[in-house]
Amino acid sequence: xxxxxxxxxxxxxxxxxxxxxxxxxxxxxxxxxxxxxxxxxxxxxxxxxxxxxxxxxxxxxxxxxxxxxxxxxxxxxxxxxxxxxxxxxxxxxxxxxxxxxxxxxxxxxxxxxxxxxxxxxxxxxxxxxxxxxxxxxxxxxxxxxxxxxxxxxxxxxxxxxxxxxxxxxxxxxxxxxxxxxxxxxxxxxxxxxxxxxxxxxxxxxxxxxxxxxxxxxxxxxxxxxxxxxxxxxxxxxxxxxxxxxxxxxxxxxxxxxxxxxxxxxxxxxxxxxxxxxxxxxxxx
Amino acid sequence: xxxxxxxxxxxxxxxxxxxxxxxxxxxxxxxxxxxxxxxxxxxxxxxxxxxxxxxxxxxxxxxxxxxxxxxxxxxxxxxxxxxxxxxxxxxxxxxxxxxxxxxxxxxxxxxxxxxxxxxxxxxxxxxxxxxxxxxxxxxxxxxxxxxxxxxxxxxxxxxxxxxxxxxxxxxxxxxxxxxxxxxxxxxxx
Numbered sequence: 001x002x003x004x005x006x007x008x009x010x011x012x013x014x015x016x017x018x019x020x021x022x023x024x025x026x027x028x029x030x031x032x033x034x035x036x037x038x039x040x041x042x043x044x045x046x047x048x049x050x051x052x053x054x055x056x057x058x059x060x061x062x063x064x065x066x067x068x069x070x071x072x073x074x075x076x077x078x079x080x081x082x083x084x085x086x087x088x089x090x091x092x093x094x095x096x097x098x099x100x101x102x103x104x105x106x107x108x109x110x111x112x113x114x115x116x117x118x119x120x121x122x123x124x125x126x127x128x129x130x131x132x133x134x135x136x137x138x139x140x141x142x143x144x145x146x147x148x149x150x151x152x153x154x155x156x157x158x159x160x161x162x163x164x165x166x167x168x169x170x171x172x173x174x175x176x177x178x179x180x181x182x183x184x185x186x187x188x189x190x191x192x193x194x195x196x197x198x199x200x201x202x203x204x205x206x207x208x209x210x211x212x213x214x215x216x217x218x219x220x221x222x223x224x225x226x227x228x229x230x231x232x233x234x235x236x237x238x239x240x241x242x243x244x245x246x247x248x249x250x251x252x253x254x255x256x257x258x259x260x261x262x263x264x265x266x267x268x269x270x271x272x273x274x275x276x277x278x279x280x281x282x283x284x
Numbered sequence: 285x286x287x288x289x290x291x292x293x294x295x296x297x298x299x300x301x302x303x304x305x306x307x308x309x310x311x312x313x314x315x316x317x318x319x320x321x322x323x324x325x326x327x328x329x330x331x332x333x334x335x336x337x338x339x340x341x342x343x344x345x346x347x348x349x350x351x352x353x354x355x356x357x358x359x360x361x362x363x364x365x366x367x368x369x370x371x372x373x374x375x376x377x378x379x380x381x382x383x384x385x386x387x388x389x390x391x392x393x394x395x396x397x398x399x400x401x402x403x404x405x406x407x408x409x410x411x412x413x414x415x416x417x418x419x420x421x422x423x424x425x426x427x428x429x430x431x432x433x434x435x436x437x438x439x440x441x442x443x444x445x446x447x448x449x450x451x452x453x454x455x456x457x458x459x460x461x462x463x464x465x466x467x468x469x470x471x472x473x
Contacts, residue, residue, distance in 0.1 A: 010294045019340050022301045023373075026338075027396040029308045030452045030465035032419050036396045060305065062298045118310075147392035179419055179467065181448065201422075203309045218309045218420035218465075 004092035011058040012090040017041055021059035021214070025205060028216035033178025034146070035129050040212040050083060051209025053106050053125035060121065060205070061087065061104060066094045068102035073110040073251070073268035080108075099271050109172070111193040113250050113272040116202035118219065124187045126208035129215060131175045131185040151183045154226060162231055171236055177224045178217055186223075192235040192251045197223040240265040245276035287322045289336055289360035296320075300337040304454065307463035312416040312425030314408055314462050324352035326378040330456040331402045332356075338400075339363040339374050346372035348379050369399075376402045381433055384443045387451045395448035398466065406431035408457045418468040426473065427462055429455060440470050 004010065013021070017039070024038040043051040061067070069084045071077040075097040083106060084095045096102050099112045106123040116122060132142045135153040145151070154175055161169045168174075174191040178184045186194060187206060197204065197217060204217040217223060227233035238252045243264040250272055252265040267273035290296035303315035318333030327349055335357060339345050344366035345357060357363060366372035369382040381403050390398035413428030414437070432455075443450050443466060450466030464470070 010298075015294060015297065016340060018297075018301075019338060020342065022305075023338055023343070024396070026304060026308050026400070027398070027452075029305070029420075030398075030450075030467065031395050031448050032467065034395060034448060060298075060302065062302060063295060143393050199422075203305075216309075218467075220422045221419040 005089045008090045010063075010091055011061045011087070012043075013041065013055065013058045017055075018059050021055055024214045025056065025059060025216065028205070028214050029203070029218050031182075032217055032221050033182030033184040033215060035213040035215045037212055038214050040209045043209065044086075045082065047210035048127065049079060050106070050108055050125035052207030052211075052214070053108070053123050053209075054083060054086070054207075055209060056123050056205050056207035056214060057087065057104060057106050058091075060123075061091055061093060063091070063093060065103045066096050066101055068096050068099065068105045069107075070105065070110060070112070070269075070271075071108045072253070073112075073272075074270045076270060097271055098275075109188045109190075110251070110268060111189055111196045113267075113269045115196075116200060118201045120202040122200075122202050122204045124189075124204065124206045126185065126187040126206045126213070127210070128173075129185055129206065129208040129211050129213040131173075131183050146182060149181060149183075151177075151226075154183060158226060159228070162228070168227070168231065168233075174233075175226050177222075177226060179221050180224075183226075184215065184217075184223075190236070190251055191225065191233075192237050194223070194225045194233070195235060199223070238265050242267045242273060245273045245280065247273070247276060286356060286359055287324060289321070290333075291320060296333075297337040300333040303461065304334055304338070304463065307454065307461055308420075308452070308465050310420045310425070311418065311464055311468040312410065312414075312421065312427040312462055314410050314427075314460050316459055317461050318459055324356050326350070326404070327353045327356065327376075328404050328456050329459040330461040331376055331378075331404055331454075334402060334454060334456070334461065335361055335363070335374060335376065343373035344371055345374045345376065347376035349376060353378075372399055374400050374402065376404075378404045384439045384451050389443070389446055389449040389451055392449060395450065398450050398452065400452050400454060402454045402456055403433070404431075404456050405429055406457060408455050408460055408462050413473055415471040415473050416464075416468050417471075418465075420465070421468070429462075430457075437470050437472055440464070444469060 069080040071080040173188040225233040303317040318329035323332035345363040346366040387399040407430040409428040453464040
């Protein structure tokens with residue numbers, strides 16, 4: 001453990017703020033999928049950079065934890081490196097890029113390819129926690145719709161896609177039903193990742209800083225992507241194999257390589273890809 | 285004389301919270317909380333640790349633990365004392381607890397306002413006893429509770445039927461605790 005920066009409380013936030021966050025997180029676990037408002041604090045980075053996820057991580061983090069942060073699956077992007085460095089400085093916790101070594105994984109818009117375990121917690125950064133926001137902009141109204149479990153609006157929106165395009169045209173932030181009760185935004189993860197949320201062994205916590213909402217999915221909880229009997233949910237994946245590790249199972253990013261239409265597909269999960277490449281080199 | 289609270293208010297509160305978070309996300313699994321605490325009787329270490337890590341000026345607490353415990357909680361947690369159980373965010377029962385229906389269950393729009401009830405019992409043990417199912421439980425967890433109030437299982441079924449409204453329970457036995465979030469179904473084994 002590194003010595004944390006002097007002059008800051010452990011994990012940056014003051015204790016009263018942590019208590020407020022902790023009470024909110026516990027109630028979020030007790031009511032799976034229900035968004036709970038909380039008093040989001042100003043953090044030393046702008047909204048949209050993961051302030052909600054950071055506050056949730058700060059509230060649960062302890063000196064024995066090992067933290068991994070990914071941004072669209074990658075450990076080596078600016079956002080992920082900044083957040084890891086932030087917690088190294090203010091909490092002195094160990095960080096890692098290996099999914100299996102982490103006890104807390106903060107993520108922006110991906111779920112790691114490796115199956116998570118019971119002793120891990122996945123913290124999502126959420127830009128817009130309200131799945132109905134584009135259909136009903138009034139907060140007071142969406143709150144009532146959730147209370148009544150009235151999700152017809154979302155079904156109609158998905159149906160309209162099918163009527164116009166022949167399929168549900170939502171590749172990310174694909175709405176899910178949690179524990180058969182609450183409609184929930186999975187945050188902008190690819191629809192490809194939705195099935196991983198279903199009965200995941202790890203606890204999943206969601207923090208939206210600008211929108212000031214926290215919600216959660218306890219382990220082993222039903223998470224169903226909305227669909228229709230004759231148009232079942234299908235996770236979408238580019239049909240290629242990863243150009244680096246050859247995986248045909250992982251989620252791929254398309255990378256443009258020149259201005260003449262050249263492109264390659266590589267794994268979005270850098271740890272998954274790197275581990276496979278290292279194993280292949282070891283064998284060769 | 286007043287005994288101390290957490291020796292390290294920051295890290296011990298974090299450890300107690302993680303114990304409660306683990307307990308709440310895996311109902312029926314027993315966690316340890318509050319080692320080293322010496323709260324006045326009849327407060328137990330686990331219940332004292334839960335209140336010290338979660339209660340403060342924003343959360344009215346109701347309890348039946350008497351004057352010593354009252355002074356201890358007021359000093360260390362700084363929580364206002366509620367006059368009736370219904371007004372409290374945290375309810376601590378060292379003796380016969382108030383009925384679940386007597387506590388704040390929140391509203392349909394804001395179920396998070398439902399109270400947290402801490403019940404001090406004689407012993408809790410994993411492996412036998414009540415059969416628990418629901419979110420957080422892969423197949424079934426079993427929890428043996430000695431000293432559970434009479435009629436609790438029936439009252440719990442009524443509480444669970446209120447979902448998403450409802451009361452969440454934390455069972456405390458000395459330095460052990462297990463949680464029953466409102467989603468959990470309890471069957472007598």
